[in-house]
Amino acid sequence: MEEKKLDINSIIGFLLIFGILMYMLWQNQPTPEELEAQEKAKQEQVEAETKVKEQQNIAVTTAEDFVVSSETDSLQLVALQNKLGAFAYSATRASKEETTVESDLLALTFSNKGGYLSEVRLKDYVDFKDNPIYIIKDNNAGFNINFGTTDSRILNTKDLYFEPSVTKNGDVTVVSMKLKVSESKFLEYRYELKQGDYMMDFTIRSQGLSDVINSSQDINLDWNIKTYRHAKSISYENRYTELVYEYEGGKDDYLGQRELSEDKAEDVTYVAFKQHFFTSILLTDTPFKSAVLESRNLVQNEDVDTVYTKAMAVKLPLEFKGGEINQSMNWYYGPSDYKILKAYDRNLDEIVPLGWGIFGWINKHLFIPFFAFLGGFLPYGIAIIVMTISIKLLMSFVQYKQFLSQAKLKILKPELDEIREKYKDNKMKAQQETMALQTKAGASPMAGCIPALIQLPVFYALFQFFPSAFDLRQKPFLWAEDLSSYDTIMELPFKIPFYGDHVSLFPLLASIAIFFYMQLTTGQNMQSQPQQEGMPDMGKMMKYMMYFSPIMMLFFFNNYASGLSLYYFVSNLISIGIILVIKNFILDEDKIHAQIQEKKKKPRKESRFQQKMKEMMEQAEKQKQIQQNQKRK
Template sequence: MQQNNGLDKNQLLSFAVFSMILIGFMFYFQNKQSKDQKVKEAAKTAQVAPTANSNTVKPALVTNLNDSLKSAAIQQVQLKNKELTLGISTLGGQISTVQLNEYKAYNPKTDTNDKNLLLFDKNNSAYGFQFKDKTGKTFSTKDLVFTPVQNGNSVTMQADVNGAIIQFIYTLSNKYAVDFHVKTQGLNQLVTDGKADFIWDYSVREMEKGRSQEQTHTEFAYTFDNYKSYDYDARTEMDEPEETLNWIGIKQQFFTAVLEPQSGFKNSKGNQENIEEGEFLKKFNFNGQVDLAGNELNQSFKWYFMPLDMPLLKEYNKNFDEILPLGWSFIGSLNRWFFIPIYNWLSDFGIAAGWVIFLMTIATKIILSPIMYKQHKLSAMMRVIRPEIDEVNARLKGADAMKKQQETMAIYRKAGVNQMAGCLPALVQIPIFYALFRFFPNMIDLRGKGFWFAKDLTAYDDLIKLPFKIPFFGWDHLSVLAIACTVVILIYTVMTSGNIQQPQQEGMPNMKVMMYIFPITFLFFLNTSASGLSWYYFVSNAINILIILVIKYWILDEKKIHAQIQANKLKEPKKEGNFQKRMREMMEKAQEQQKVQQQHTNKKK
């Protein structure tokens, strides 16, 4: 993994820009009246065809960045609606500030979401088109100073580079979309290769509590194949040389910035690197090609700066809902068609988010109750025949493990106990666990919702703050909900581990010890995870404990089960299932091979 070392090119450029801004503002305020007059005269003589509802200006003649900074101060034009506030800079003609007005970012000083939520700000995003001229040299729109003309919620940015005119026209409509039209005139006198590179450098700002969790959910997202196919990349270099991307996005845990080109991006590639500390999480770079028509760039684009809210994402009908990382295949379907609908339905009653999760847990348990009942009934049956298993182990003490295993399986078969039936509930709960692992940290409706001492159910609770960081893990807190969840899982494990048969072969790990270690690992996993996930599994395992007690003392009568097992022994044994038959044959074959090997060893002696 690459590290962020020192100042990069963009940081040096930003330093130079801000230094020149201070000088520029001094001249700007001294000559404000004369400058305003020049802009008005330029607007009357503009040579580029005007767009609807916008004025045009005569472009300032710009040959390089240093000359432009001497002659003009960098300005920022503001566009605003209910959802977004945009700042568009004359340097590069690019969107330099993006604020989502209806959301707030996490503030570690107050431990709450009360900061302005700024996706773009302080030069953390820079984008533009890069062209190669006839001499082989490249020039970029990021280095040009544009002249702005604003008309309501639309602004036209215009620049001149060696006689070629470039216009960027931004229009902020309703909600979260920004139309971005690019027009050029005379560019064909400078370039001949028929394409331009769109380059976007973006350092993603930390917005949420829980840096590691948010960093994990910060990644490239893009679609292709006419919006039908979707892909993402969170760790490696992105490379799509053969696909035409319909849109490219860089997403965070709950928000995303997406650019959609009219004709798509070709030969797309990108890279990313984690930023270990500070206000930024990751640094991204994207490079995609756009085609020129007659060596002119006249194409429409659209920016989207959105919260990852499922109904909103679906409104656009552009596969944006895939950006929400709900899991692949069956996992994602489980979230889309069960957990999200049931959460929304319960929330409509005005119930607090923590209690909604509580009710979701109960609903899940009710659905799984037939499977859970079979599991606990099997546990009770195995407790009843445990003395007979112990008798076999005592009688065959010193015999080979294979012989003991065969005798044990024979007891299970005569008693009508199918050991494999206990695996089904565990297998069913694996996709549920992973679905919820995706659900809780990415459900924007839970963002900022507190419950008891957890201030945000999508982040960890840190009621226990440590005066130091735990080595290797880097924790400076302990999550109470994670500890509580670990304790109930440990209790549940103790209650159910009595049925676990100890390994008969020497050198095999003690399964009971392994079962006790497993709950402890949950603490390491949950301590920095969403507290909603810890709360769900605390409730889930507490209900499991209650179910075991109810079944043991009120539903299942172990005496009756013992009588049933004894009756089963007297009956003709049930026909072996395919799996049991294969297991028996494998054991017999292994036993025969063991005997042959032993005989061969004895002959050598």
């Protein structure tokens, strides 16, 4: 076979074809104007795609799974319809942006996703580190409505994007968050923020959703929060952080301080997630039929768990009447200040733990108004001292009666010892004679107990008052930087169990004052109380109490509010002064002894109680004699 070779004619042909192709490319190349137009068209296409992406960010449980682009609109809408049904309309129009409004008291940020508050800042307050007070921030709180749809879907509003609008009408700012099915069909959260007010009007309403929301399924409102730490002592703050609620026409209750507390209630009119000095409250004039409440303690280790105190949650049913939801409510985000809460006249003052019964009455009608009056023109530390002096002077007659009773028993002690010695073999008879002598002399031990009992309501009321006094928050006095928290004069390099890692001076001073006070009072009691055979040594017990009580005070109050320790310090100093004045300048033991002798000579009519006691003792004595006679036989 003849071998083919590349001849000169073939080479010329290839060169001619290459030249023709190059000429055609040169003839068809774009002009500079055409290149500029192409570049502009590309830029417009990129901008259009970016705009589409921004407008079509989706608010569904898996909204982030969708990639928005102009080339996949139809596919995306189909996917949204499958996920959200009717609410796909709102999803394609919403964005992930936030809405911010302010009043003179509150700075609020609403998340378009969920339509709820993502930040609540109280503008007038800072925490113990001078940081702003946030009740809500960084997803520590949630608000959600869970409902079923007529096309068999279960949706959560916390995962859906709302369309916001803000309008102002004088001092009122209205924030409307709408979750839309169409322009005329939507679920709306409506907030009305007023100047000079911590309370907002809040309404949940639907329009035209009777054919969208399944009325046969429960519609539940879920509200929860993890409460931030705001105070120096997290244990002290946590002790006064709790879930409080009102139910059944004005009754109020709280979940307590257990590790996990749960409860159910009916006809609930408000739920408060109360922190020590700040609180979040959801109120309604139309009671929720029921509520499921939960509180969980988040502080397991005070050295580690230092951000949150408690996690609290409530589940409330929403009614679907006439094919629509319409629930008018209020939000309160502000101080746990008795005066502010009381002014709303909606029983919110019960959120502040002032004590039950007579203790709360004393605080509300005596101590709070009096302390507010003193605080109006005195520094708060001085106001505590003046208030303490006033209370102690008012109660001084009680101390006088108590000390007088102890003095009488002390004077009668030799005669009482003689009676016990005389009837040492007949204890019942000894008791009868002892009672008879005390009655004639007017020196019953009960006379000393009754004044002590009278002081108990005042003591307990003040114990509740000082930790709840919002006015003391961050008010300094002497070395104490904050009368609502513990004072510190020394930081310890280690932690003492039940005491802490610091030394507080006010509890130390209060403990010393209690020791000297108990020396005066307990010493008097020890002298007036004779030792009875077969009975515990009361003298030793009182002596132990004299040392135990100050130590207990020192440990117990080292982490308590310095204002409370200041009160106990001043109170015991005044008590010591009153006792010394009574002992040295008012009571004359010789005169009292003479009065007792005069009373013993006069016939004294016994009270019904004394007569009954005497009869019971005589019957017991007769029964004892009968038993002894039977044994002898």
